[in-house]
Amino acid sequence: AQQPIKIGFSMALTGGLAGAGKGALIAMEIWRDDVNKKGGLLGRPVQLVYYDDATQPANVPGIYTKLLEVDKVDLVVSAYGTNLIAPAMPIIMRKKLVFPSLFGLGVNEEFNYDRYFQIMPSGPDPKVDWTRGFFALAMEQNPKPRTVAIVAADAEFALNAAAGARKNAQNAGLKIVYDKTYPPATTDYTPIVRAIQATNPDIVFVGSYPPDSVGMVKAANEVGLKTKLFGGGMVGLQFAAIQKNLGPMLNGIVNYDFWVPEPTLKFSGVEEFLAKYREAAKGKGVDPYGHYLPPYAYAYLQVLGQAVEATKSLDHGKLAEHMHKTEYDTVVGKVKFGKNGEWARSRVLQVQFRDVQPDNLEQFAGPGKRIVLYPKEWKSGDIVYPYKQ
Amino acid sequence: MSKISPFWVSAAVVLAAGLAFTEIVENQYYFTAIYLILQGLIMAVAWNILGGFTGYVNFGSAAFFAVGAYTAIALDKALGLPLPLLIVAAAAICGLIGLGVGYLTLRLKGVYFAIATLAMAIVLETFITNWSYVGGARGAYILTPDKHLWFDSYSEMLFMLMLVLAVVSVAISRKLNFSRLGRGLAAIRDDEVAAECAGVPTLRLKLVSTTIMGAMMGVAGAPYPFFVTYVDPLSAFNLFVAVNAIAMPMIGGTAHWIGPVIGALLVGSMQEIVKVNISSELNILIVGVMLVLFISLAPQGIVGLVQKHFLKRKA
Amino acid sequence: MSDVILRVENLSKRFGGFTALQNVALHLTAGERLGLIGPNGSGKTTLINCISGALYNDDGTIVFEGADITRLPPHQRARLGIARSFQIPKPFRSMSVLENLRIPLEYAAWSRAEHRRITDEAMHVLETIGLKELAGKSSGDLTQVDMRKLELARALAAKPKVLVSDEAMAGLSGAEVDEIIEILLGLNRTGVAVIMIEHIMRAVMKFSERVAVLDAGQKIADGDPQSVIANPDVQRAYLGE
Amino acid sequence: MVTADLLANAVVAGLLLGGFYAAVAIGLAIIFGQLDIVNIAHPAFIIAGAYTAYILNSRFGIDPVLIGVLAAPLFFLAGAGIYRVYYGAFERTGQESLSGLAFFFGLMFIIEVVLILVYGVDYRLVQAGYIGESWRIGFVDLPFRMLVPFVVAVALTAGIYLYLARTFTGRAIQAVAQDRLALQLMGVNPIRVKQWAFGLGIATAAIAGALLIIIGPVEPSVGRQYIGRAFAIVVLGGMGSISGMFIAALILGIVESLVNTFMGPSWAPAVAFGVLLLTLALRPSGLFGR
Amino acid sequence: MANSLSIEGVRAGYGAVQVLEGISLAVRDGETVALLGTNGAGKSTLMKAVMGIVTPSAGRIAAVIDDVEHDLVGKTPEEVVDLGIALVPEGRRLFPKLTVQENLLMGASRRAARGRIDENLAFCFETFPVLAERRGQLAGSMSGGEQQMLALARAIMTAPKILLIDEPSVGLAPIFVARTVEKIAELKRRFGLTVLMAEQNFTQAIKIADRGYVIVHGHIEFEGESRESMQNNDMIRRLYLGM
Numbered sequence A: 001a002q003q004p005i006k007i008g009f010s011m012a013l014t015g016g017l018a019g020a021g022k023g024a025l026i027a028m029e030i031w032r033d034d035v036n037k038k039g040g041l042l043g044r045p046v047q048l049v050y051y052d053d054a055t056q057p058a059n060v061p062g063i064y065t066k067l068l069e070v071d072k073v074d075l076v077v078s079a080y081g082t083n084l085i086a087p088a089m090p091i092i093m094r095k096k097l098v099f100p101s102l103f104g105l106g107v108n109e110e111f112n113y114d115r116y117f118q119i120m121p122s123g124p125d126p127k128v129d130w131t132r133g134f135f136a137l138a139m140e141q142n143p144k145p146r147t148v149a150i151v152a153a154d155a156e157f158a159l160n161a162a163a164g165a166r167k168n169a170q171n172a173g174l175k176i177v178y179d180k181t182y183p184p185a186t187t188d189y190t191p192i193v194r195a196i197q198a199t200n201p202d203i204v205f206v207g208s209y210p211p212d213s214v215g216m217v218k219a220a221n222e223v224g225l226k227t228k229l230f231g232g233g234m235v236g237l238q239f240a241a242i243q244k245n246l247g248p249m250l251n252g253i254v255n256y257d258f259w260v261p262e263p264t265l266k267f268s269g270v271e272e273f274l275a276k277y278r279e280a281a282k283g284k285g286v287d288p289y290g291h292y293l294p295p296y297a298y299a300y301l302q303v304l305g306q307a308v309e310a311t312k313s314l315d316h317g318k319l320a321e322h323m324h325k326t327e328y329d330t331v332v333g334k335v336k337f338g339k340n341g342e343w344a345r346s347r348v349l350q351v352q353f354r355d356v357q358p359d360n361l362e363q364f365a366g367p368g369k370r371i372v373l374y375p376k377e378w379k380s381g382d383i384v385y386p387y388k389q
Numbered sequence B: 001m002s003k004i005s006p007f008w009v010s011a012a013v014v015l016a017a018g019l020a021f022t023e024i025v026e027n028q029y030y031f032t033a034i035y036l037i038l039q040g041l042i043m044a045v046a047w048n049i050l051g052g053f054t055g056y057v058n059f060g061s062a063a064f065f066a067v068g069a070y071t072a073i074a075l076d077k078a079l080g081l082p083l084p085l086l087i088v089a090a091a092a093i094c095g096l097i098g099l100g101v102g103y104l105t106l107r108l109k110g111v112y113f114a115i116a117t118l119a120m121a122i123v124l125e126t127f128i129t130n131w132s133y134v135g136g137a138r139g140a141y142i143l144t145p146d147k148h149l150w151f152d153s154y155s156e157m158l159f160m161l162m163l164v165l166a167v168v169s170v171a172i173s174r175k176l177n178f179s180r181l182g183r184g185l186a187a188i189r190d191d192e193v194a195a196e197c198a199g200v201p202t203l204r205l206k207l208v209s210t211t212i213m214g215a216m217m218g219v220a221g222a223p224y225p226f227f228v229t230y231v232d233p234l235s236a237f238n239l240f241v242a243v244n245a246i247a248m249p250m251i252g253g254t255a256h257w258i259g260p261v262i263g264a265l266l267v268g269s270m271q272e273i274v275k276v277n278i279s280s281e282l283n284i285l286i287v288g289v290m291l292v293l294f295i296s297l298a299p300q301g302i303v304g305l306v307q308k309h310f311l312k313r314k315a
Numbered sequence C: 001m002s003d004v005i006l007r008v009e010n011l012s013k014r015f016g017g018f019t020a021l022q023n024v025a026l027h028l029t030a031g032e033r034l035g036l037i038g039p040n041g042s043g044k045t046t047l048i049n050c051i052s053g054a055l056y057n058d059d060g061t062i063v064f065e066g067a068d069i070t071r072l073p074p075h076q077r078a079r080l081g082i083a084r085s086f087q088i089p090k091p092f093r094s095m096s097v098l099e100n101l102r103i104p105l106e107y108a109a110w111s112r113a114e115h116r117r118i119t120d121e122a123m124h125v126l127e128t129i130g131l132k133e134l135a136g137k138s139s140g141d142l143t144q145v146d147m148r149k150l151e152l153a154r155a156l157a158a159k160p161k162v163l164v165s166d167e168a169m170a171g172l173s174g175a176e177v178d179e180i181i182e183i184l185l186g187l188n189r190t191g192v193a194v195i196m197i198e199h200i201m202r203a204v205m206k207f208s209e210r211v212a213v214l215d216a217g218q219k220i221a222d223g224d225p226q227s228v229i230a231n232p233d234v235q236r237a238y239l240g241e
Numbered sequence D: 001m002v003t004a005d006l007l008a009n010a011v012v013a014g015l016l017l018g019g020f021y022a023a024v025a026i027g028l029a030i031i032f033g034q035l036d037i038v039n040i041a042h043p044a045f046i047i048a049g050a051y052t053a054y055i056l057n058s059r060f061g062i063d064p065v066l067i068g069v070l071a072a073p074l075f076f077l078a079g080a081g082i083y084r085v086y087y088g089a090f091e092r093t094g095q096e097s098l099s100g101l102a103f104f105f106g107l108m109f110i111i112e113v114v115l116i117l118v119y120g121v122d123y124r125l126v127q128a129g130y131i132g133e134s135w136r137i138g139f140v141d142l143p144f145r146m147l148v149p150f151v152v153a154v155a156l157t158a159g160i161y162l163y164l165a166r167t168f169t170g171r172a173i174q175a176v177a178q179d180r181l182a183l184q185l186m187g188v189n190p191i192r193v194k195q196w197a198f199g200l201g202i203a204t205a206a207i208a209g210a211l212l213i214i215i216g217p218v219e220p221s222v223g224r225q226y227i228g229r230a231f232a233i234v235v236l237g238g239m240g241s242i243s244g245m246f247i248a249a250l251i252l253g254i255v256e257s258l259v260n261t262f263m264g265p266s267w268a269p270a271v272a273f274g275v276l277l278l279t280l281a282l283r284p285s286g287l288f289g290r
Numbered sequence E: 001m002a003n004s005l006s007i008e009g010v011r012a013g014y015g016a017v018q019v020l021e022g023i024s025l026a027v028r029d030g031e032t033v034a035l036l037g038t039n040g041a042g043k044s045t046l047m048k049a050v051m052g053i054v055t056p057s058a059g060r061i062a063a064v065i066d067d068v069e070h071d072l073v074g075k076t077p078e079e080v081v082d083l084g085i086a087l088v089p090e091g092r093r094l095f096p097k098l099t100v101q102e103n104l105l106m107g108a109s110r111r112a113a114r115g116r117i118d119e120n121l122a123f124c125f126e127t128f129p130v131l132a133e134r135r136g137q138l139a140g141s142m143s144g145g146e147q148q149m150l151a152l153a154r155a156i157m158t159a160p161k162i163l164l165i166d167e168p169s170v171g172l173a174p175i176f177v178a179r180t181v182e183k184i185a186e187l188k189r190r191f192g193l194t195v196l197m198a199e200q201n202f203t204q205a206i207k208i209a210d211r212g213y214v215i216v217h218g219h220i221e222f223e224g225e226s227r228e229s230m231q232n233n234d235m236i237r238r239l240y241l242g243m
């Protein structure tokens, strides 16, 4: 038999990011099986070599050196999340490897590495593009909102998203009446929501992680937060378990997303992939539907695989060249990378929760609960505004 | 001429072996793995100076480590100082914080002191989280320079640097252990009032030991940004750093300078081996089981176990 | 009274609302042997805690060799030459009996000790006290009485000018009490002033040149032993006749 | 912009939060405060309690508080068993409590990973009728999500307080760490007392865990966030004192809430733990230390 | 009902160190027996052996409690205490961080003692008024002598049938030594207590002791069947009376 092609990476299987990391791993294994069923790459079977980084950046350099020096992998892809992607960069750069990356926000702004390719559809100016839609939607409404409150968790992604939001708000001429951050380990969010309410903002932008997203939504409901648009950068509202628990409290929230089962987003292969994912995810304690990250985890390997097949080589120079100029067809739609390795055009969706029923998981499997409002190209419905008055 | 002690001979051998290692071994993986073990070793040795010799438990080790790392980040960004100077600066600043912690011992004993150090760590973490110059909660990127002296790679240089720092730390700890100062510290650990009344300047000694501990931990943290290239408060104020700093001396034995060294080498290398060989959540499980087993089988640490064995044989 | 080595004036100490010592005045001349007695809880230990610095007094001054030491930390007092034993023994438990003595020799008596021969000096002290056989024993394993002897030995190792012995003889048989008295007398002959706190009246009478009596935090008598025990107040409060 | 209603709400929210903190810390007040066992893994037990609540709630729809109460005896047994191991390894050989630290760190990792292996790392939540509802008195909101934990915590604290102060076993629990032999000379078996007390402490984790998951989503490693707070509360309260612990928990809750409302939540940990440091500086053995 | 203690050929020690080399003695019902001996002779070790704190390597220790005989060897201290045997240990062994009152109540943990709390508490407070005054003070901050009183009082709170006292007068002022001895005698009268007492203060001990033993290096060197025989013994005179 042929020597397998080894693809190496580090992944968070324990620790803070493990929820997403394990989902990603399932998706990547589905891709491996799909490819191997079709005869592998360049006629060679594909093998994944990975280690758990325990969501600890300190582990990452060691893992990638091991992958390269001991396991002698042919290709590498990144771990999940900015904090765990960045520590691998110097090692990858020194070896001049192609580095498909999974959800790192603006990592390449620091490194300017021309073989870095980011699968997250945040766009050429990731931090700003992220919330562009949220504010664009707001400014279309009548009467025009005038004030905004920005609140974010003290952690990498949320702060970057909030920084982008600040820029967008300024560009839109909104007055920022509240702009604070909170530690992710906060237990009770009602005091924060009350302080926000005291400034009476038209819009509330929230940059948050799963536990605080839940806390914020619950507190907003309990306090009866009166605002016209609420959401924007809340991680966690994309996950089925949290959606089920929050239920009707979600209605009206406008939040970013990357893929939802709306008719406008039926890319080729995504349904089949999700069906396999649902099967594989059973009993693994990960998101049962996997709408958010897994398709992208599948896609970044798809891109790599397609590049290998197209160039018929494992030469990183050739691969990089191909990846820069080609538009790829993946389960997350057409992917084209820009100069800095980000998507050439942003496709951060803004979706609104609609008509959510209590205590029902299945409702989120299909369309109608998360309406795509932005970008226009993928729009599946109209905004309900204001959120709560 | 006085005889050269076996300790210094072995120290020289270790350093020479380290140098030879960088020459012979091509596989960069070993350098990163050993770097982490040595980092743990310095932290453990430092913790033990206060925790083992003096009897004051520091729960805030991660804060010293992180402040060391952030000192390096800030000064690298502001002045672009070379690494050795950054290390010296980190030692100075963390030494000062250690001195401050030392003053806590004036009134706070036992667990009250331990919790105060924990509180101090959280306060410091909040400050760094809110200090945007070094990236705040967003974290800071450090681009490692291309220069690495005569070494083949930057990680080889970091490895050698860490080895030197580790040997120096162990030497300091050993010196403390067997000196008049060390006996003074032991007296403090046993009974502070009795020590004072026997003429031991307890405050001064405690200040010396907290300062050395702080400085040493800062030294362990200073090269870290160059090792990972991206640091955020969450990963710098890391629970694992604090756990290892405590667990390694406990497992090795706290009363003797060699204890933390043995503990760090044992636990550290086990962790590295498990990390890359058992690639799943099981690795943390194994680390957990290992901690429980080691410490249950040898509650006085490995040194304690060996001593007991010898005592039995002698008797 | 020119050679007063230690003088306590107006000393008061309170614990919360409870006054343990009130306006106590006491002096000690160089080379003197003072017995300090008083009923349980009268403040004897508290007084020497204040003198040694283990506690700080609320009011009053303590003067040692002409210098005010009221606010000096204990280790500096120990270096000046005030050594004490603890009534409830406080050995350095992780150390052997011998190592226990190294501490005061290396710290309190550092300027007076012969640096190279710390171990010999420690052995010498142990021999005097009669703990030589136990030199290598872990100090935590001693019997109560041996621990008290160790307390005394550790105080001696500080090479003091004033030695305060807080019930070092408690629990000893008559013959053993005599031994300890001999040791203290011997020490006293070398010029060391001794304050002896003891409830064994036979020992107090045999040893003291002068006796001071505390009761409920106040000094109620101070003078030559015979007249002090003849004092009706002392009899009522302490001797119970 | 300090208005009366904002202030009142902040204080009330702080009280409610503090009540929950008391439930988190009360087990430690026994295990750490009175038995002198540095049980770093206590928050991990609380997470285990939260998962128990999650599992039974999602499967049978039982109320989480009720689950907590029902699970408490099981946790008690688990705690008693763990104490046996701890005793065999450390106390029997006369080790001071410090060496147990590494043991409990290990235990913490084991609990976390076992939860991960069995239930994964996804965030878990419970469903109950009162979650999301709130009760409005004047301009003060009382969200049931916080009020229910508060009430349960107060009941738990009061119960344990009375138990420790009024019963012979309660007093023995307070005494056992001070002198084992002395306790034997009172005719009491210190190991049994400790085992009982340790079990009791762990049993409270079942209830605290249920409260935790009522308040917000839980994943196996979130327990780590409570290590600092829980230990700080016990120490601030003066180690063994239950009433001191309760007051310390309320203070911490109120301080955090006030900072969150008026200063910027980002500073809450620094202020809360700064208060702790200051208190210790002024009262080195906590608020109600002996 | 009779309570007595008998010890036959007991050997015991610590690890490799043998301390008791075959000790035999008896305390008969209602007797107060004094145990004398120099520092390190083994008095405390003997008491620990009775209580089950050290395990004898040979010999027999038995107690008759309310006419029922119990073999004490192999019993844990709490089991021995539960039978109704109490020890006032050397070094006091109080609970330093509990208050005086709590220490006393701890003494009454034993089931048989719970019914007599009020009576025993009153007796203790009458004997040592300072304990009543300071009932809220932490035991650890009491003066040395006060702690000794508390230790004795706490043992009385266990409502024992047989009381072992390791040096009751250590650290007590003469006035309290006299009073303590008197109260032990009163306990004996009131409750028919059987007492074994190690005591260096010979003149006081002899006031209430019915008989005595002298231990030297782990052996019973002398057995005095009466007060007179004790007072007239040469060894005792040498050791205790400074002659």
Ligand SMILES: Nc1ncnc2c1ncn2[C@@H]1O[C@H](COP(=O)(O)OP(=O)(O)OP(=O)(O)O)[C@@H](O)[C@H]1O
Pocket: C015, C018, C020, C038, C039, C040, C041, C042, C043, C044, C045, C046, C047, C087, E137, E141, E142, E143, E144, E145, E146, E171
């Ligand atoms: N920390 C404290 N808090 C409260 N009271 C205290 C404290 N320390 C001592 N006391 C009280 O002060 C009084 C004096 O105690 P001290 O130890 O000086 O007595 P003493 O004369 O040495 O008695 P003894 O002969 O019994 O040793 C005692 O009643 C004691 O209970």
Ligand SMILES: Nc1ncnc2c1ncn2[C@@H]1O[C@H](COP(=O)(O)OP(=O)(O)OP(=O)(O)O)[C@@H](O)[C@H]1O
Pocket: C141, C142, C143, C144, C145, C146, C171, E014, E017, E019, E037, E038, E039, E040, E041, E042, E043, E044, E045, E046, E090
């Ligand atoms: N825990 C221990 N470990 C080792 N040896 C011990 C221990 N306790 C006592 N010994 C030794 O046992 C011997 C007898 O001690 P014991 O306490 O029985 O004497 P004692 O007659 O009560 O004397 P004292 O008058 O000093 O109380 C002593 O030589 C002592 O050193």
Ligand SMILES: [Mg+2]
Pocket: C044, C045, C046, C087, E143, E144, E145
């Ligand atoms: Mg005293």
Ligand SMILES: [Mg+2]
Pocket: C143, E043, E044, E045, E090, E166
């Ligand atoms: Mg004895």
